[in-house]
Structure formats: structure tokens, C-alpha cells
Amino acid sequence: MSAVTIGLLVAAGALAVGTLALRLVGVLLRARITPSDRVQELLDTGVAVLFCALIATATLVEAQEFVGWARPAGVAVGGLLAWRKAPFVVVVIAAAAVAAVLRLVGIP
Amino acid sequence: MLALWRAVDPSTARSILVVCAADGIVGFAFGAISIGAGLPLWLPTLLSVVVFAGASQFLLVGVIASGGSLLAAVAAGLLVNARLLPLGLAVGDAVGRGWWRTLLGSHLLTDESAAFALIQPRGEHRRAAFWLCGVALFLCWNLGVVAGAAVGTTIPDTDALGLDAAFPAIILALVLPILRSIRVGRAVAVGVVVALVTSPFLPAGVPVLLALLGVLAGLPPRRSPATVIAPTATTDGTTGVTGTTESETAR
Numbered sequence: 639m640s641a642v643t644i645g646l647l648v649a650a651g652a653l654a655v656g657t658l659a660l661r662l663v664g665v666l667l668r669a670r671i672t673p674s675d676r677v678q679e680l681l682d683t684g685v686a687v688l689f690c691a692l693i694a695t696a697t698l699v700e701a702q703e704f705v706g707w708a709r710p711a712g713v714a715v716g717g718l719l720a721w722r723k724a725p726f727v728v729v730v731i732a733a734a735a736v737a738a739v740l741r742l743v744g745i746p
Numbered sequence: 747m748l749a750l751w752r753a754v755d756p757s758t759a760r761s762i763l764v765v766c767a768a769d770g771i772v773g774f775a776f777g778a779i780s781i782g783a784g785l786p787l788w789l790p791t792l793l794s795v796v797v798f799a800g801a802s803q804f805l806l807v808g809v810i811a812s813g814g815s816l817l818a819a820v821a822a823g824l825l826v827n828a829r830l831l832p833l834g835l836a837v838g839d840a841v842g843r844g845w846w847r848t849l850l851g852s853h854l855l856t857d858e859s860a861a862f863a864l865i866q867p868r869g870e871h872r873r874a875a876f877w878l879c880g881v882a883l884f885l886c887w888n889l890g891v892v893a894g895a896a897v898g899t900t901i902p903d904t905d906a907l908g909l910d911a912a913f914p915a916i917i918l919a920l921v922l923p924i925l926r927s928i929r930v931g932r933a934v935a936v937g938v939v940v941a942l943v944t945s946p947f948l949p950a951g952v953p954v955l956l957a958l959l960g961v962l963a964g965l966p967p968r969r970s971p972a973t974v975i976a977p978t979a980t981t982d983g984t985t986g987v988t989g990t991t992e993s994e995t996a997r
Binding site: 649658660665682685688696697698702703708717720727730734735737739741 | 768816827831832833839841853864905909933938945947954
């Protein structure tokens with residue numbers, strides 16, 4: 639085995655072990671505690687905040703820079719449709735289609 | 747798998763299929779991009795099975811392909827995956843008991859499976875939605891990656907297909923129902939601002955964790971029977987009058 643192969647294997651293994659550890663710690667902690675209503679409310683708020691921050695950064699930022707208008711426009715249209723209770727598949731396809739069409743006409 | 751399929755209501759099951767299809771195409775792109783970057787055929791496949799976290803896989807391959815150090819690549823990947831810890835804490839009850847369930851279920855924890863679990867009522871429905879999404883996504887993602895790595899030479903342009911807009915839209919559509927309360931809205935607003943303001947300066951993954959500070963802005967007022975309306979100092983520095991109505995809308 640070449641040194642490059644060993645390096646890649648070790649990197650893949652380290653990311654796998656570290657990622658599983660992160661997942662396990664959260665799940666195991668949850669199994670140990672029986673959260674009170676108040677703590678449960680905090681957990682629910684926390685996960686809502688986490689997801690919304692993820693949506694915001696995944697929509698607007700890539701490699702620490704603004705991604706351009708096509709992606710946020712697509713997500714906005716998808717969000718609007720979801721808010722108006724459109725079927726899930728319509729939301730997803732509309733979001734992708736808006737971004738794709740904007741790029742087709744030259745908006746990045 | 748069939749039992750899981752039956753335990754999940756048809757509309758949720760259909761939504762899970764849509765997510766699987768979108769992620770399968772992204773997986774295909776991941777496989778093709780990895781091979782296009784000159785990496786060996788086994789690497790994207792191995793990563794997808796043992797890491798199973800898309801954003802960190804793209805980061806790892808990206809850093810390696812651009813000549814960065816392996817250590818930096820792993821660190822960047824782990825930072826992006828750090829949010830899985832609080833996600834596990836929030837929806838860990840969907841995994842179930844027993845050591846193999848804990849191990850396998852933890853591995854199947856992704857943004858998507860967590861979001862599908864979150865919107866279900868606690869108990870059997872939540873467990874079924876989590877496992878169905880986790881297993882189906884694992885299969886589609888890995889099939890996509892293997893196919894992409896095998897084809898290799900033709901890299902699909904996921905940006906031209908607009909698929910980069912699909913992921914945030916998927917999560918947004920899933921979490922929209924839990925954003926009804928004013929208090930959660932306030933926490934979310936603060937969190938989103940924190941994440942966006944810090945994004946240009948911090949490595950990917952960290953701003954999302956910092957956003958959790960927003961939870962402080964959504965802390966429920968301490969209920970004291972003596973005062974129905976009590977002035978509360980909120981964490982964003984303003985002093986507001988908080989009554990009982992807000993806590994009632996939280997459910």
C-alpha cells in the first residue's frame with residue numbers, strides 16, 4: 639500500500655470515527671436524561687434555531703462568501719410554497735427549478 | 747423495511763422518497779466529482795458508507811483535491827458535523843433502545859432524518875419516520891455515490907439543476923410547522939443573525955453552533971404565581987413586558 643493510500647484511509651477513518659462519536663454522544667445523552675417540560679421546550683427551541691441557522695447559511699453562504707441570487711431565490715419560492723401548504727414534491731422541484739432557470743438566464 | 751413503510755403515514759413516506767431522490771442525485775455528483783479530482787474509486791464509496799454525512803464528505807474531498815493537508819480536511823469535516831451532537835440530543839428518543847439500535851440509529855442521524863422525526867408526534871410514529879428516512883437515505887445516497895464514481899467522467903452540474911437550492915428548501919418545508927410560537931421565532935431570528943454575521947469569518951459549521959446562543963433570547967419567562975405580568979429583561983438587552991399569552995402559544 640502506498641503512503642498516499644494509507645493517508646487517505648486514515649483520514650476517512652478519522653472522519654468516520656469522529657462523526658459517529660458526535661452522533662453517539664447526543665443520542666446517548668438523550669437516553670440518559672428524562673427532560674422536564676421546561677428542558678424539553680429548550681431542546682425544541684434549540685433544534686429549531688439550529689435548523690434555521692443551517693437553512694440560512696446553506697442558502698446564502700458558500701466558502702465564507704455570498705453564493706449569488708439564484709439559490710436564495712429558489713429557496714424563497716420553495717419556502718413560500720411550503721407556507722401556502724403546497725405538496726412537498728412541488729416545494730422541492732420549484733426551489734430547484736427557480737435556481738436552475740435563473741442560472742440559465744445568467745444570474746449566478 | 748416494509749413494516750416501517752406501513753408505520754409511516756403515506757404523505758410523510760412520499761416526502762421521504764422525494765428527499766431520497768434529490769440526495770441520490772447529489773450523491774451521484776459526489777462520486778463523480780471525487781473521481782474527477784483524481785481520487786481513487788474506493789474513497790468516495792468508503793466515505794459514504796462510514797461517514798454518511800454529505801457536507802463533510804464534500805469538504806474532505808474538496809480540501810484534499812485542492813492540495814490541503816489531510817489533518818485540515820478531517821478537522822473541517824468534523825466541524826461541519828458538530829451540529830449532529832445537538833441534533834442527537836433533540837431527537838435521540840426516535841432512535842430507540844438497545845446497543846445495536848443506538849449504534850446503527852446514531853449512524854443514520856442526518857439533518858433530514860432528524861427533521862422528519864422532529865415533525866412527528868413522540869412515540870411510534872417518530873421512531874418509524876426516523877428509521878424509514880435514515881435507512882432509505884443511506885441506500886439512495888450510497889447507490890448514487892457508487893453510480894457517480896463508476897461513471898466518473900461525466901460530472902453532473904448540480905448547480906445547473908438547481909439542486910443546491912433543494913436542500914435548504916427541504917429543511918425549511920419540514921421545520922416550518924414548528925416555527926409557530928413567537929418565542930421560538932425570537933430565538934430563531936437571533937440565531938440566524940448570529941450565524942450569518944459570523945459566517946464570513948469562521949469555518950463552515952461553527953456559525954450554526956454559535957446560532958444556538960439565540961436560544962437565550964427565547965427563554966420562557968419564569969412563571970411566578972404572584973405576578974401575572976412581569977417585566978423581564980431579555981437577552982438582547984431590551985426590557986419587555988411579558989405576559990402569560992406567549993407561553994400559551996408555544997405548543
